Amino acid sequence: MTVFTGSATGASAIYAEATTELARALAEQGVEIVYGGGHVGLMGTLADAALEAGGRVRGVMPQSLVDGEIAHPGLSELDIVADMHERKQRMAERAEAFIALPGGAGTLEEFFEVWTWQQLGLHRKPVALYDVNGFWQPLLSMIEHFVAEGFLAERYRQALIVVQTPAELLAALQQWAPAPAKW
Ligand code: AMP
Numbered sequence: 001m002t003v004f005t006g007s008a009t010g011a012s013a014i015y016a017e018a019t020t021e022l023a024r025a026l027a028e029q030g031v032e033i034v035y036g037g038g039h040v041g042l043m044g045t046l047a048d049a050a051l052e053a054g055g056r057v058r059g060v061m062p063q064s065l066v067d068g069e070i071a072h073p074g075l076s077e078l079d080i081v082a083d084m085h086e087r088k089q090r091m092a093e094r095a096e097a098f099i100a101l102p103g104g105a106g107t108l109e110e111f112f113e114v115w116t117w118q119q120l121g122l123h124r125k126p127v128a129l130y131d132v133n134g135f136w137q138p139l140l141s142m143i144e145h146f147v148a149e150g151f152l153a154e155r156y157r158q159a160l161i162v163v164q165t166p167a168e169l170l171a172a173l174q175q176w177a178p179a180p181a182k183w
Pocket of ligand 1: 008084103107
């Protein structure tokens with residue numbers, strides 16, 4: 001499972017708590033986590049919690065960020081890649097599914113790439129939002145607006161998984177089927 005999340009921890013402890021809960025659940029299910037490889041913010045929280053629970057965690061980081069984002073020292077594997085493009089490509093290849101936890105512009109950038117590629121049929125893997133504390137509601141309103149104004153087919157909104165708990169996520173992943181590609 002490839003996880004995108006913030007390089008900050010957010011204004012409320014609820015974000016780190018929910019991230020820890022998800023990381024533990026994935027570790028217990030034997031699901032390998034693939035993420036950006038950092039030790040900072042919710043990325044660090046995620047990796048620490050999964051490793052502590054005995055899970056496998058693979059980081060993917062460009063050399064330029066290894067110092068800036070302080071590569072996590074305890075990962076099961078750390079792939080050092082040339083640049084951001086290779087990072088995203090590697091994270092996409094390794095994934096069976098993608099989930100975005102709360103984060104900022106970087107998290108959104110990664111989320112939109114995998115969700116738009118799903119619409120184009122470039123991959124057939126589920127994409128999910130982990131809606132901790134209603135964090136993604138403003139984005140979901142925008143997505144509704146895309147549909148209402150005729151810029152997004154309803155089936156792509158439907159194909160996006162939105163969950164609030166690890167159990168909901170695991171159930172949704174089992175049931176998910178891809179929508180027909182756009183072209
Ligand atoms: P943020 O959600 O802004 O805290 O960003 C989370 C992480 O996403 C950052 O620490 C980066 O590792 C990664 N990131 C930011 N921008 C990009 C990008 N354009 N492409 C790929 N990864 C990114």
